[in-house]
Amino acid sequence: MSEAAALPPGxxxxxGTDPHLAxxxxxxxxxxxxxxxxxxxxxSTEVLLFAGLFxxxxxxxxxxxxxxxxxxxxxxxxxxxxxxxxxxxxxxTVALAIHFVRAGRQRAAVACLAITxxxxxxxxxxxxxxxxxxxxEHQLPGRYYRFEGVRLPGAEMYxxxxxxxxxxxxxxxxxxxxxxxxxxxxxxxxxxxxxxYVGIELAGxxxxxxDLIWIFLYPLLYLI
Amino acid sequence: MTENGEHHSALPxxxxxVALVILTVTTYRTGRMHLGTWALPLALTIAVTxxxxxxxxxxxxxxxxxxxxxxxxxxxxxxxLIISLTVADVATRFPLATPAGAPFGSDIPAQLEEPAPxxxxxxxxxxxxxxxxxxxx
Amino acid sequence: xxxSEEDREKLGAPPxxxxxxxxxxxxxxxxxxxxxxxVGVMFLVAVVFFLFLGGVFALAIRMKLxxxxxxxxxxxxxxxxxxxxxxxxxxxxxxxxxxxAFGNFVLPLMIGARDVAFPRLNLASFxxxxxxxxxxxxxxxxxxxxxxxxxxxPYSTTTPTMLFPLLLGVFIIGFSSIMTGINFIVTVxxxxxxxxxxxxxxxxxxxxxxxxxxxxxxxxxLGLTVLLVALERVLGFGIFDPAxxxxxxxxxxxxxFYSHPxxxxxxxxxxxxxxxxxxxxxxxxxxxxxxxxxxxxxxAFVGFFTWGHHLFVAGQSVFDNGVFGVLSMFVGxxxxxxxxxxxxxxxxxxxxxxxxxxxxCGFLFFLVFGGMxxxxxxxxxxxxxxxxxxxxxxxxHFIMVGAVIMGFLAALxxxxxxxxxxxxxxxxxxxxxxxxxxxFNATFIPQFLLGNNGMPRRYYQYPEHFQALNVASTAGAxxxxxxxxxxxxxxxxxxxxxxxCEQNPWRSKGFEWLxxxxxxxxxxxxxxxxxxxxxxxxxxxxxGVYTDV
Numbered sequence: 001m002s003e004a005a006a007l008p009p010g011x012x013x014x015x016g017t018d019p020h021l022a023x024x025x026x027x028x029x030x031x032x033x034x035x036x037x038x039x040x041x042x043x044s045t046e047v048l049l050f051a052g053l054f055x056x057x058x059x060x061x062x063x064x065x066x067x068x069x070x071x072x073x074x075x076x077x078x079x080x081x082x083x084x085x086x087x088x089x090x091x092x093t094v095a096l097a098i099h100f101v102r103a104g105r106q107r108a109a110v111a112c113l114a115i116t117x118x119x120x121x122x123x124x125x126x127x128x129x130x131x132x133x134x135x136x137e138h139q140l141p142g143r144y145y146r147f148e149g150v151r152l153p154g155a156e157m158y159x160x161x162x163x164x165x166x167x168x169x170x171x172x173x174x175x176x177x178x179x180x181x182x183x184x185x186x187x188x189x190x191x192x193x194x195x196x197y198v199g200i201e202l203a204g205x206x207x208x209x210x211d212l213i214w215i216f217l218y219p220l221l222y223l224i
Numbered sequence: 225m226t227e228n229g230e231h232h233s234a235l236p237x238x239x240x241x242v243a244l245v246i247l248t249v250t251t252y253r254t255g256r257m258h259l260g261t262w263a264l265p266l267a268l269t270i271a272v273t274x275x276x277x278x279x280x281x282x283x284x285x286x287x288x289x290x291x292x293x294x295x296x297x298x299x300x301x302x303x304x305l306i307i308s309l310t311v312a313d314v315a316t317r318f319p320l321a322t323p324a325g326a327p328f329g330s331d332i333p334a335q336l337e338e339p340a341p342x343x344x345x346x347x348x349x350x351x352x353x354x355x356x357x358x359x360x361x
Numbered sequence: 362x363x364x365s366e367e368d369r370e371k372l373g374a375p376p377x378x379x380x381x382x383x384x385x386x387x388x389x390x391x392x393x394x395x396x397x398x399x400v401g402v403m404f405l406v407a408v409v410f411f412l413f414l415g416g417v418f419a420l421a422i423r424m425k426l427x428x429x430x431x432x433x434x435x436x437x438x439x440x441x442x443x444x445x446x447x448x449x450x451x452x453x454x455x456x457x458x459x460x461x462a463f464g465n466f467v468l469p470l471m472i473g474a475r476d477v478a479f480p481r482l483n484l485a486s487f488x489x490x491x492x493x494x495x496x497x498x499x500x501x502x503x504x505x506x507x508x509x510x511x512x513x514x515p516y517s518t519t520t521p522t523m524l525f526p527l528l529l530g531v532f533i534i535g536f537s538s539i540m541t542g543i544n545f546i547v548t549v550x551x552x553x554x555x556x557x558x559x560x561x562x563x564x565x566x567x568x569x570x571x572x573x574x575x576x577x578x579x580x581x582x583l584g585l586t587v588l589l590v591a592l593e594r595v596l597g598f599g600i601f602d603p604a605x606x607x608x609x610x611x612x613x614x615x616x617x618f619y620s621h622p623x624x625x626x627x628x629x630x631x632x633x634x635x636x637x638x639x640x641x642x643x644x645x646x647x648x649x650x651x652x653x654x655x656x657x658x659x660x661a662f663v664g665f666f667t668w669g670h671h672l673f674v675a676g677q678s679v680f681d682n683g684v685f686g687v688l689s690m691f692v693g694x695x696x697x698x699x700x701x702x703x704x705x706x707x708x709x710x711x712x713x714x715x716x717x718x719x720x721x722c723g724f725l726f727f728l729v730f731g732g733m734x735x736x737x738x739x740x741x742x743x744x745x746x747x748x749x750x751x752x753x754x755x756x757x758h759f760i761m762v763g764a765v766i767m768g769f770l771a772a773l774x775x776x777x778x779x780x781x782x783x784x785x786x787x788x789x790x791x792x793x794x795x796x797x798x799x800x801f802n803a804t805f806i807p808q809f810l811l812g813n814n815g816m817p818r819r820y821y822q823y824p825e826h827f828q829a830l831n832v833a834s835t836a837g838a839x840x841x842x843x844x845x846x847x848x849x850x851x852x853x854x855x856x857x858x859x860x861x862c863e864q865n866p867w868r869s870k871g872f873e874w875l876x877x878x879x880x881x882x883x884x885x886x887x888x889x890x891x892x893x894x895x896x897x898x899x900x901x902x903x904x905g906v907y908t909d910v
Binding site for chain 2: 550610666679685
């Protein structure tokens, strides 16, 4: 009935059994479970954060279907598609990094994390090219919209949402890159092992979330 | 530390990756076909499938505890909630109360002669009525 | 009086045990603590400060409303004052008060844990809260916004008053709320002592758990909403701007998607406190433990489905009005379940009428009336008459002040001996409770009448025939203020000069009373193995005689 501590009751907690074990947890396994649950809770807050933007998208897409479809056609579809592949592959490499740490292959893991960072940079680079193209075409949000190709009510809304959603997503890419860089450094310096790799796992979870959000952004903003 | 389902091969990750790439290509091709009303449900179905692959296999939710699944599942339920009831509002309003008279006014291409005017916030000094508002008698 | 003299005779010199209070007495040992108890005390000091700040704003508003015409200050200042009153009270006091002050202190003790799951995150949540609060106060000092705490567009996107720092402050405080929520959920899942299964968790923990679920799911939407308003002000993104095709009502959807569950963030912990106190001061088992536990989760869940009732007259569609009107009724069911359970617990209990019990009485009365007026407001046809009048103001103050602050004061008086190892003067406690309950009634019952007679809210001037009720309301507010000042005085005196108390002065069966009062830093010398149900006041004789611990 009770899924409580693994230690017998009344037992003094023994400090120093494992250098990673915090004093208030009864076992390392429980501590790792707690870290994972905490991370999933944090990911759900990120999902709800983007939910508001998806709601705005849904409302304005419903209101201005022609403008949204026309504007999506003028977006840089090649860039969006390439970025999707880039992010999916970076998810693969970060999953592989964890796999390699669990298998005890530290250097392969660091290499995978480095490749992930490279893909993340590539994503940002492609995004930068895209944004530059949009600035030149005056496909800008709200009152700055001057694009001659699509002059419909609601085009301004599309671009406002485009920049908000990809901008917030891009911010999360930058945060994820920073976290991954720190984790890569720590992996290279032996902080993680097959026995204890929570840090990489949590960073990986965050990165997968960044990929997940893009999986939804891509068709909604570029394709339909 | 051992876990259920610890696999010694990296092959499952590559299989999932291939599936994701195939689904991406599929959504790209079907997106370019401009399928009309079916475009959105199809795109969302493919996106949901891809995200399930990432969540269950890359993020290992398949092998993890129930609490984690309930957490992420609940968050998706609430996303559906906020989107559905908010769109339901706009969809069922008296037509002239929706943004720009949409959806009834928005399928006619606008013939704008010049770009929309530069946005001007209406207020003047703090405490004064906005410009253009008639003074009360 | 008598009680403290007996205590002094029994206890003599202060006890020699070390506690979390004596473990490190430098400022840095407090500022850099990992101890959930110290974090809780720091939060308590901060939220009490903001309670008084918000109270000052409230009294300023009520002073102005003594006269129907211009008085004391101009309309713009008045608009700023009610905005600041709302922002201070809601974001700086009500949201963090019971969870971050008392939840932090008591929750690990109640589940037999040595700390929360992420102690450093806990400390970080305090500093993030402070940072957001400082920013908000800075915005207030530099003039402050005049939009109301609800920041409705299009006024909030175009007002020339300084809104950005206030929005940023609210955004930052949201992070603190999320951190606390994550910490508590993980703590309850992973740190329960042996023997404490889910159905043995104390009722306050259920309340905090449900609150944390709401904090985690709802607060990000608030963050996004204030971010969108800030971006529209600074960069002209135009999401809510009709000239760009935007919809101002969309802001209200986003805002209330957070803010309605937010009121349950405020009320659920108070209900948890009341559950604890009702059992202790009736010396009786809760009438229905599972009913109270699951109704907490029910309120948390159903609370998310009701936000549109704030938009009934905003231009929301008739369809959504109907949907939200019906869904809003469901929350009342869970609240009613709780009220019946509390009353059922007290019935035929051995009532000990101490100060926390006085607050329980106030809480029950105000929750029932506030809740019923809430159900009335959820009826669309009635809301058309009452929306944006003082009827709504009275309704939510009955819940926010009448229920939540009663719960806060009950928690403060119930756990004061636990936290500081001293007792306060019981007589003054009852005097202050009476003043507060009386003052509260005098303040807000006239407001129901004002609202029903048509006085709009947030108006600087009002027609002369409303003056009598406004004067009555202000008189009540003054009484309420006196009550709070008296509490502050005798509690501060008790902190320094109060008689030291024994470990369990209330003879409560709560698990947190198994530790010394105040507890040592590590909470328990040995992690307890709990074999009894929480709040179990039965003996094992069938006659139903209640014994001491």
